[in-house]
Amino acid sequence: xxxxxxxxxxxxxxxxxxxxxxxxxxxxxxxxxxxxxxxxxxxxxxxxxxxxxxxxxxxxxxxxxxxxxxxxxxxxxxxxxxxxxxxxxxxxxxxxxxxxxxxxxxxxxxxxxxxxxxxxxxxxxxxxxxxxxxxxxxxxxxxxxxxxxxxxxxxxxxxxxxxxxxxxxxxxxxxxxxxxxxxxxxxxxxxxxxxxxxxxxxxxxxxxxx
Amino acid sequence: xxxxxxxxxxxxxxxxxxxxxxxxxxxxxxxxxxxxxxxxxxxxxxxxxxxxxxxxxxxxxxxxxxxxxxxxxxxxxxxxxxxxxxxxxxxxxxxxxxxxxxxxxxxxxxxxxxxxxxxxxxxxxxxxxxxxxxxxxxxxxxxxxxxxxxxxxxxxxxxxxxxxxxxxxxxxxxxxxxxxxxxxxxxxxxxxxxxxxxxxxxxxxxxxxxxxxxxxxxxxxxxxxxxxxxxxxxxxxxxxxxxxxxxxxxxxxxxxxxxxxxxxxxxxxxxxxxxxxxxxxxxxxxxxxxxxxxxxxxxxxxxxxxxxxxxxxxxxxxxxxxxxxxxxxxxxxxxxxxxxxxxxxxxxxxxxxxxxxxxxxxxxxxxxxxxxxxxxxxxxxxxxxxxxxxxxxxxxxxxxxxxxxxxxxxxxxxxxxxxxxxxxxxxxxxxxxxxxxxxxxxxxxxxxxxxxxxxxxxxxxxxxxxxxxxxxxxxxxxxxxxxxxxxxxxxxxxxxxxxxxxxxxxxxxxxxxxxxxxxxxxxxxxxxxxxxxxxxxxxxxxxxxxxxxxxxxxxxxxxxxxxxxxxxxxxxxxxxxxxxxxxxxxxxxxxxxxxxxxxxxxxxxxxxx
Numbered sequence: 001x002x003x004x005x006x007x008x009x010x011x012x013x014x015x016x017x018x019x020x021x022x023x024x025x026x027x028x029x030x031x032x033x034x035x036x037x038x039x040x041x042x043x044x045x046x047x048x049x050x051x052x053x054x055x056x057x058x059x060x061x062x063x064x065x066x067x068x069x070x071x072x073x074x075x076x077x078x079x080x081x082x083x084x085x086x087x088x089x090x091x092x093x094x095x096x097x098x099x100x101x102x103x104x105x106x107x108x109x110x111x112x113x114x115x116x117x118x119x120x121x122x123x124x125x126x127x128x129x130x131x132x133x134x135x136x137x138x139x140x141x142x143x144x145x146x147x148x149x150x151x152x153x154x155x156x157x158x159x160x161x162x163x164x165x166x167x168x169x170x171x172x173x174x175x176x177x178x179x180x181x182x183x184x185x186x187x188x189x190x191x192x193x194x195x196x197x198x199x200x201x202x203x204x205x206x207x208x209x210x
Numbered sequence: 211x212x213x214x215x216x217x218x219x220x221x222x223x224x225x226x227x228x229x230x231x232x233x234x235x236x237x238x239x240x241x242x243x244x245x246x247x248x249x250x251x252x253x254x255x256x257x258x259x260x261x262x263x264x265x266x267x268x269x270x271x272x273x274x275x276x277x278x279x280x281x282x283x284x285x286x287x288x289x290x291x292x293x294x295x296x297x298x299x300x301x302x303x304x305x306x307x308x309x310x311x312x313x314x315x316x317x318x319x320x321x322x323x324x325x326x327x328x329x330x331x332x333x334x335x336x337x338x339x340x341x342x343x344x345x346x347x348x349x350x351x352x353x354x355x356x357x358x359x360x361x362x363x364x365x366x367x368x369x370x371x372x373x374x375x376x377x378x379x380x381x382x383x384x385x386x387x388x389x390x391x392x393x394x395x396x397x398x399x400x401x402x403x404x405x406x407x408x409x410x411x412x413x414x415x416x417x418x419x420x421x422x423x424x425x426x427x428x429x430x431x432x433x434x435x436x437x438x439x440x441x442x443x444x445x446x447x448x449x450x451x452x453x454x455x456x457x458x459x460x461x462x463x464x465x466x467x468x469x470x471x472x473x474x475x476x477x478x479x480x481x482x483x484x485x486x487x488x489x490x491x492x493x494x495x496x497x498x499x500x501x502x503x504x505x506x507x508x509x510x511x512x513x514x515x516x517x518x519x520x521x522x523x524x525x526x527x528x529x530x531x532x533x534x535x536x537x538x539x540x541x542x543x544x545x546x547x548x549x550x551x552x553x554x555x556x557x558x559x560x561x562x563x564x565x566x567x568x569x570x571x572x573x574x575x576x577x578x579x580x581x582x583x584x585x586x587x588x589x590x591x592x593x594x595x596x597x598x599x600x601x602x603x604x605x606x607x608x609x610x611x612x613x614x615x616x617x618x619x620x621x622x623x624x625x626x627x628x629x630x631x632x633x634x635x636x637x638x639x640x641x642x643x644x645x646x647x648x649x650x651x652x653x654x655x656x657x658x659x660x661x662x663x664x665x666x667x668x669x670x671x672x673x674x675x676x677x678x679x680x681x682x683x684x685x686x687x688x689x690x691x692x693x694x695x696x697x698x699x700x701x702x703x704x705x706x707x708x709x710x711x712x713x714x715x716x717x718x719x720x721x722x723x724x725x726x727x728x729x730x731x732x733x734x735x736x737x738x739x740x741x742x743x744x745x746x747x748x749x750x751x752x753x754x755x756x757x758x759x760x761x762x763x764x765x766x767x768x769x770x771x772x773x774x775x776x777x778x779x780x781x782x783x784x785x786x787x788x789x790x791x792x793x794x795x796x797x798x799x800x801x802x803x804x805x806x807x808x809x810x811x812x813x814x815x816x817x818x819x
Contacts, residue, residue, distance in 0.1 A: 011540060013436040015788045024437060025786055029342075029429040036347045036423050043422050043453065047415060051457035054504075058461060058497060062476065067492035138474050142492065145474040149464070 080123040087116035088197040091190040264349035270334030281323035287315040296727035298708035306394035308707035309378030316381030328516040339765035342430025347423040358413025369402035385477040389470040404463045411456045421449040432785030444519020447547040455508035462501035503554035511550040517654040528604035529596030532790040534588045542581035549578040568627040575625035602676040606657030609684045617646025638698020641691045649687045669751030675743045686733035693722040763789040
């Protein structure tokens with residue numbers, strides 16, 4: 001294994017020097033010691049972070065115009081936030097069970113996470129229904145429009161997560177792949193769940209405080 | 211992720227250190243492979259081989275052909291616009307059609323041709339081959355990426371057939387006019403355009419994920435980052451830029467779609483249209499401009515960086531010389547990539563921004579010229595005392611240097627606020643960006659196609675046809691764009707659909723317009739020659755040798771040429787050097803491929819640059 005190098009060290013290597021040639025010939029071809037799935041997830045998370053940051057920038061910019069009228073936060077949103085926190089905690093615990101190879105607990109954990117995630121989505125839809133039936137349309141104020149936009153984009157991310165959660169769970173139950181591979185997938189899903197929790201907390205916090 | 215295919219191959223390679231033990235001293239010794247070989251998907255039917263292919267080489271070709279096909283439409287649109295401009299009396303186009311063609315031409319050329327061809331086309335073809343991988347990291351996602359692109363193109367083309375036609379808002383799609391009555395396609399075409407862009411971004415993100423992970427994690431053994439060809443550096447950095455820049459386009463498109471479909475007010479201010487007050491209020495059109503150009507300026511470099519990388523390799527191979535200042539070239543690519551996120555508002559000098567804001571962006575714009583100039587110097591120094599072969603790729607590369615320099619210099623004019631304000635929205639701007647990000651990258655694309663064509667088909671493209679194509683394209687584009695600089699100086703505004711003799715327009719403008727249009731028609735027709743060469747040579751072309759240009763990089767070192775599925779046969783290549791060991795003193799040949807072990811070239815002295 002090559003030693004960990006900073007990007008600066010990597011970029012200042014002199015590939016034509018004898019010492020460097022010898023060191024380089026031993027290079028195994030990977031830049032970082034991560035599975036391709038893990039690095040892939042990080043790439044996606046970086047792109048998503050940019051996406052949500054730009055939404056937040058747009059929100060902050062638009063907020064300054066005088067027609068902005070804040071939206072109420074229904075109590076159900078707090079419940080949904082709680083569900084998301086619990087699902088993240090459960091996922092954290094499940095990765096530990098998966099590493100210790102406790103099959104039943106891992107399986108139950110995965111199922112419970114699926115249940116919580118679907119509940120979160122349904123909860124968000126109910127919030128939408130409540131808000132729309134009390135007259136907070138997307139057209140009536142841009143603050144409402146931002147709320148619907150944020151919840152949709154975040155919800156789509158959750159749906160994407162649920163897709164990979166489904167694939168991982170079925171692989172886990174069928175035991176069709178090697179243990180390390182499946183644990184790797186469970187870890188990745190868990191990181192993604194934590195990421196979406198943080199995104200939601202930031203968005204929710206932003207909407208609460210403005 | 212989804213490489214859950216039924217059929218997997220564990221093409222485990224045996225790295226036996228003493229495979230050729232006859233005279234191999236231990237400088238060749240390579241430690242046993244620590245990484246398992248990549249699992250590959252194997253197709254079984256015609257459909258999964260050629261249509262829903264998961265082989266990056268096929269996907270690259272599919273991307274390239276789709277992009278070129280779309281680009282031809284963009285070319286024809288430019289013909290139609292130019293005929294209108296040269297002969298305004300004919301009544302050739304309605305004003306609305308003119309604006310629609312301008313818009314579609316711009317969007318097609320920038321996004322659907324150049325971005326898709328450089329990253330989707332050359333990225334898919336070259337990344338696995340040049341890095342020494344069997345395929346992309348996630349082949350299935352890669353296939354999805356291509357088909358999302360196809361759907362995006364189809365949605366874009368569908369906008370020609372909806373009532374009201376495609377959008378005529380200009381390729382920047384500025385609200386409020388893009389979605390307000392009076393602009394062509396304000397309620398149908400623009401929606402399809404936005405949906406198409408959203409699909410493109412989604413598809414690109416899937417592709418970009420593959421390019422990044424493959425370059426970072428799936429390289430051959432011995433292939434350090436600083437041994438990668440500059441082509442890969444260019445494509446890789448451009449992909450990183452795209453992953454950060456495209457979200458801005460996505461945000462802008464999503465919010466404008468909502469403004470248009472639902473009637474929200476993200477970008478739409480309170481306004482009166484056709485005598486009626488619209489329901490929108492308070493939206494910020496400037497916000498869209500910031501989002502658009504936060505995408506739009508890195509987009510310039512998303513197109514330019516792969517071109518920089520490719521042209522560096524072409525110059526080095528075809529002048530049989532080490533690239534001058536390899537590390538500096540890498541740093542320049544990375545530096546330009548980073549800086550490109552801090553210059554976007556130089557597209558908005560006339561939007562009424564704070565003068566200090568303009569000052570900041572003028573400064574960053576001039577700073578980004580420094581690494582760019584370093585690259586130009588290094589290209590010229592690579593040619594210096596090289597054994598220059600005036601092959602087709604070299605001709606196009608030389609054409610690129612001149613054209614890029616020309617377009618870059620006018621960029622320095624426009625980057626300064628005080629110079630930009632009078633030149634803004636004139637033909638000077640049109641000339642500038644066509645030179646720097648139209649003609650220059652296209653010349654690289656042609657050079658690259660002539661260079662890598664044997665790798666794809668095993669045959670050479672016709673040299674004579676290619677030379678005719680080069681000279682008409684190169685001289686023709688100067689005939690088109692040089693006069694436009696002059697037109698800009700005398701104040702001819704862009705985006706006017708007819709320009710008559712009037713006290714405000716110089717008579718010479720009208721004559722020049724006719725001249726430019728004739729040049730456009732000739733240059734456009736010359737591209738048919740290229741297309742004929744491209745398709746006919748696949749059958750009729752001269753059979754190519756295995757490594758026709760005597761290049762060092764890995765894509766030419768595959769056991770078969772054209773490379774087969776899995777690229778490398780049983781064993782992955784091992785890399786012992788960078789790809790620029792040309793004309794090394796003491797070596798038998800004037801090139802040393804990257805995977806040639808040191809024992810085979812004893813006596814050769816590699817010089818540092």
